[in-house]
Amino acid sequence: MRMLVFLYLLTGMRVKMRKMNIGMFKVGKIAIIVLVFGVLFLVVGGVNGQDGEEDPELKYEWEYRNVNLKTNIEVRELSGSKGRFFFEEDSVLKITHKGKLGERTYSGLEDIDGEDSYLVFDKDGKMIEGEFKTSKQGEFILGNEIVLIPAGSEVRFKDGEAVIKVSNKIIDFDKVKPRVVDGKKGETAFIFTTGANSIKHEGLNFKELGYYDGKYFFPFLGNYDEINFKEFGFHMYNKDKVRVYFDFKGEVDNSYQGAYVSFNKDKGVFVTGSNVNENGPAIQFTPSNVYGLNFDQGDSDNLMIQALGNDEGNWVRLQKSPDEVIRNSQQKIVPKIDGLNQFAMHNNGHAGFFNTNTEKFYLRPNKGVIKGFENIPDKTTSVAVTVNEVKMMKGGEETKPMGNYKVGWSNFNEANFGLNSKFIQLGTYRGVPGLYRGVSDLEAYNYELTEEAFERIAGIRLVSTNANGKDFIRGSESKKNIKYLFDLIANMPPEQVDMVRTINLGHGKWAYGYATTNGMQIYLTVHRPGSSAAGSGFELSPRLFAHEMAHIVDYNGGSGGFNRDWYRSGLNGEVTTSGYSHKGGESISEFVGFFQYGYPGTINKYMNGNRAKSFRRAVVIATKHHFFTRNRMEQIFRASNLPYDDKSISAYLNKQNVGNIQYS
Amino acid sequence: MWGIFNIVDKMNKKNIVMMVMVLLFVNVVSASLFYELELFYENGEVEVKSKEVIFSHDDLTKYNVINDYYFERHSVGVVDKNGKEGRVEYGVLNKAYGDGIKVGVDLESNEEELFEEGGLEEFDVFTFNLYLPYSEGDERLVFYDVDGNEIGRDGLEGFVGKVDVDSELDEGIEKVLGKDVGKRLSKYWVLVLILIVLIVVLVWLIVRERKK
Numbered sequence: 001m002r003m004l005v006f007l008y009l010l011t012g013m014r015v016k017m018r019k020m021n022i023g024m025f026k027v028g029k030i031a032i033i034v035l036v037f038g039v040l041f042l043v044v045g046g047v048n049g050q051d052g053e054e055d056p057e058l059k060y061e062w063e064y065r066n067v068n069l070k071t072n073i074e075v076r077e078l079s080g081s082k083g084r085f086f087f088e089e090d091s092v093l094k095i096t097h098k099g100k101l102g103e104r105t106y107s108g109l110e111d112i113d114g115e116d117s118y119l120v121f122d123k124d125g126k127m128i129e130g131e132f133k134t135s136k137q138g139e140f141i142l143g144n145e146i147v148l149i150p151a152g153s154e155v156r157f158k159d160g161e162a163v164i165k166v167s168n169k170i171i172d173f174d175k176v177k178p179r180v181v182d183g184k185k186g187e188t189a190f191i192f193t194t195g196a197n198s199i200k201h202e203g204l205n206f207k208e209l210g211y212y213d214g215k216y217f218f219p220f221l222g223n224y225d226e227i228n229f230k231e232f233g234f235h236m237y238n239k240d241k242v243r244v245y246f247d248f249k250g251e252v253d254n255s256y257q258g259a260y261v262s263f264n265k266d267k268g269v270f271v272t273g274s275n276v277n278e279n280g281p282a283i284q285f286t287p288s289n290v291y292g293l294n295f296d297q298g299d300s301d302n303l304m305i306q307a308l309g310n311d312e313g314n315w316v317r318l319q320k321s322p323d324e325v326i327r328n329s330q331q332k333i334v335p336k337i338d339g340l341n342q343f344a345m346h347n348n349g350h351a352g353f354f355n356t357n358t359e360k361f362y363l364r365p366n367k368g369v370i371k372g373f374e375n376i377p378d379k380t381t382s383v384a385v386t387v388n389e390v391k392m393m394k395g396g397e398e399t400k401p402m403g404n405y406k407v408g409w410s411n412f413n414e415a416n417f418g419l420n421s422k423f424i425q426l427g428t429y430r431g432v433p434g435l436y437r438g439v440s441d442l443e444a445y446n447y448e449l450t451e452e453a454f455e456r457i458a459g460i461r462l463v464s465t466n467a468n469g470k471d472f473i474r475g476s477e478s479k480k481n482i483k484y485l486f487d488l489i490a491n492m493p494p495e496q497v498d499m500v501r502t503i504n505l506g507h508g509k510w511a512y513g514y515a516t517t518n519g520m521q522i523y524l525t526v527h528r529p530g531s532s533a534a535g536s537g538f539e540l541s542p543r544l545f546a547h548e549m550a551h552i553v554d555y556n557g558g559s560g561g562f563n564r565d566w567y568r569s570g571l572n573g574e575v576t577t578s579g580y581s582h583k584g585g586e587s588i589s590e591f592v593g594f595f596q597y598g599y600p601g602t603i604n605k606y607m608n609g610n611r612a613k614s615f616r617r618a619v620v621i622a623t624k625h626h627f628f629t630r631n632r633m634e635q636i637f638r639a640s641n642l643p644y645d646d647k648s649i650s651a652y653l654n655k656q657n658v659g660n661i662q663y664s
Numbered sequence: 665m666w667g668i669f670n671i672v673d674k675m676n677k678k679n680i681v682m683m684v685m686v687l688l689f690v691n692v693v694s695a696s697l698f699y700e701l702e703l704f705y706e707n708g709e710v711e712v713k714s715k716e717v718i719f720s721h722d723d724l725t726k727y728n729v730i731n732d733y734y735f736e737r738h739s740v741g742v743v744d745k746n747g748k749e750g751r752v753e754y755g756v757l758n759k760a761y762g763d764g765i766k767v768g769v770d771l772e773s774n775e776e777e778l779f780e781e782g783g784l785e786e787f788d789v790f791t792f793n794l795y796l797p798y799s800e801g802d803e804r805l806v807f808y809d810v811d812g813n814e815i816g817r818d819g820l821e822g823f824v825g826k827v828d829v830d831s832e833l834d835e836g837i838e839k840v841l842g843k844d845v846g847k848r849l850s851k852y853w854v855l856v857l858i859l860i861v862l863i864v865v866l867v868w869l870i871v872r873e874r875k876k
Contacts (some may be wrong), residue, residue, distance in 0.1 A: 316761075327722075328720075328721035328722055329721075343872075460720075501727070512763050512764055512765035512778075512779065513762075513763040513779075514760060514761065514763065514783075515760065515761045516759075516760035516761075516793050517729070517734075517735070517757035517758065517759045517760060518757060518760070518790060518791065518794075519793065520727065520729075525765075541778075541780060544763075544778070547778075547779075548761075548763070549761065551761045555729060555731060555733075555734055555757075555759065556729055556731065556789060557729070557731040557733070563731070563732070563733035566714070567733060578777045578778075578779075580777060580778075580779045580780065580782075581776060583782070583783040583784075584784050585665050585761065585784055586761070586763075586779075586783060589763075590779075594780070618689065645730075
């Protein structure tokens with residue numbers, strides 16, 4: 001046989017040389033080299049060749065449907081159509097397949113812990129069970145897959161699962177991995193285990209590695225239920241020790257029949273799912289994560305996700321967000337989470353979970369929902385992240401039970417539902433009913449509370465005009481103050497923010513506040529540190545801020561035609577909230593200052609009082625011209641027990657009667 | 665026609681990508697240049713205190729507020745080499761609101777009357793900024809008052825303004841060139857020079873290829 005191969009090779013070489021037009025001298029040299037190697041090939045082959053092995057007397061022969069089996073094994077059990085063959089020291093079992101697989105000889109199988117090795121074949125001659133230890137490396141056909149088993153391995157194969165305990169020597173799994181014999185689906189789950197992390201796959205070392213039908217999994221056979229993936233920035237907890245498939249694609253995969261994780265460093269995507277009705281593993285992300293999560297140093301930030309299993313498909317995905325251009329500058333956005341069917345997550349003080357039965361997403365403060373992690377740490381910070389979309393399968397159709405609502409988590413242990421991920425409203429500042437704190441998916445709002453970040457995001461320059469102003473934006477409380485400034489502008493319409501170019505903080509020659517057309521700047525008095533200017537508890541009065549900002553909008557004529565709607569219509573004379581309102585353009589600024597942050601009771605008094613129709617119209621006009629956000633307008637009407645549908649708004653504009661309603 | 669494809673094949677792909685980026689980038693730069701004029705206003709007279717060419721992603725002309733309720737509407741004509749004039753209207757921004765705090769007011773209260781003195785101020789003498797779209801062929805500016813009478817002129821011939829490049833453009837240049845090529849004025853001209861060099865190299869390569 002080897003001689004034939006050698007002759008074939010030699011002929012091939014000559015043909016190639018002729019084609020290559022190599023000179024006779026070179027041909028001669030090459031021919032000699034080939035000849036020498038050929039001889040060596042034949043000699044070595046002759047010494048080590050399996051063909052020439054001694055062939056013991058195989059006196060027993062068995063004819064199965066697909067194979068012919070010859071052996072010298074005397075001890076065998078026959079049960080129905082199955083045959084169990086027990087191996088002794090010199091036992092040999094030669095299988096001749098009737099298809100392309102040819103002949104295969106199993107020999108040198110050793111006993112395991114004093115028990116004889118054995119193999120079981122079904123009526124077709126397919127190995128369906130076996131326990132054996134190999135003395136030399138060789139290929140075995142287990143079920144319908146060929147697997148290369150290293151020398152000294154213990155194999156336990158039964159019920160479609162083959163556990164192969166290999167030595168601690170490094171093995172490259174991609175070289176030994178099973179391959180199907182008939183081009184059909186793999187039937188056997190192979191689990192390779194070692195005493196050390198000596199199984200190599202995709203550049204990683206494993207202590208246990210599973211393989212089933214082309215897919216890899218963590219078998220969790222050993223005495224452990226968690227794995228730390230330092231390089232990929234997560235920790236896997238698997239209390240139920242379910243089989244967890246994995247890949248490095250970072251993609252949702254409905255083909256896994258069980259739990260899985262799929263992660264990709266380059267894409268910054270992590271997916272965990274469970275396509276059966278059992279929980280997947282709990283995943284805890286670590287500071288070294290590659291998915292864009294920002295952990296505070298030295299804090300116990302804790303973000304976990306878990307797919308809770310659904311045979312209609314179930315996954316939860318965390319991924320880096322692309323930068324967004326806001327006011328012409330690139331802004332980093334915190335990572336996003338989305339999911340299909342039920343999943344759970346922990347983020348410091350708030351657990352969240354989506355329940356497919358109720359079709360609702362729940363936010364639960366201070367108590368965990370992931371099994372084994374009920375006591376979630378309630379620290380001062382959390383990890384900023386947004387649950388962007390939640391889907392579910394209902395009658396075979398994909399639905400979005402939360403609609404466009406999102407759940408935002410800040411870096412400050414706050415979470416809430418909202419439509420605008422740039423600013424999801426939380427509660428209001430103490431004593432300032434209309435000034436909302438918020439959660440934002442802007443990275444800077446969570447982690448970069450600096451003067452520069454504010455300027456970049458707001459598009460407004462900050463200038464400190466005295467020591468108070470300087471302390472406000474650069475002093476020890478600057479982070480708190482910058483967040484306050486972020487919230488102040490987030491509560492205003494973006495068009496209004498765009499009209500202002502500079503905010504001067506401090507105390508200039510003007511007594512309190514100033515709004516000049518020269519560079520569209522406002523000047524705001526900042527009180528000495530620690531001296532609160534208003535109910536907000538900050539040294540900067542929010543009402544003053546709204547008042548001066550309103551002057552700038554007034555200069556700009558609102559959205560166009562504000563003079564007609566306000567001054568020429570006489571509304572400025574009718575809508576007065578203070579004595580100061582009577583001073584020309586102070587009417588709109590005073591009105592906005594009162595209504596932006598006023599108490600609901602006071603607002604109600606104006607909206608349902610003597611000049612109710614003028615005030616209602618004023619609210620709509622002010623919203624149209626960017627003094628109030630639409631959201632603030634709705635809050636004002638709600639506080640006044642008034643409807644705010646399109647028909648009602650049209651009626652307010654025309655100063656028509658609109659009856660009160662009762663909100664639940 | 666086919667020669668150029670041969671050249672493209674031969675040229676380093678990296679260089680081509682870089683060249684395309686620079687071409688696109690210079691295009692962006694040209695589209696976002698503005699004259700920033702600092703105007704000194706005194707009792708109806710207008711004088712240009714300073715003028716610069718600045719770059720901005722933002723449309724700066726939005727800051728030329730026109731609001732007849734508050735501001736007199738003036739206009740400026742931008743005249744090019746051929747004598748063609750394009751007029752831009754603007755408001756004379758000479759107003760400010762000052763709001764003085766009431767003595768003894770409780771700052772903790774959000775609803776008490778906060779202000780007592782103040783109101784609108786109007787200035788006879790002041791400066792303000794005016795933004796005009798930049799165009800290379802511009803020759804002079806002609807200022808008109810509210811009635812359309814000419815009240816001043818200022819030349820733009822050989823205008824070499826200070827190019828105020830914002831930080832994002834700085835980053836863009838660093839990304840394209842791989843190094844900081846200087847600040848403000850130098851950055852813009854270095855881009856133009858690079859563009860010229862690249863065009864010369866491209867033409868040379870095409871000519872050489874055709875000769876072959």
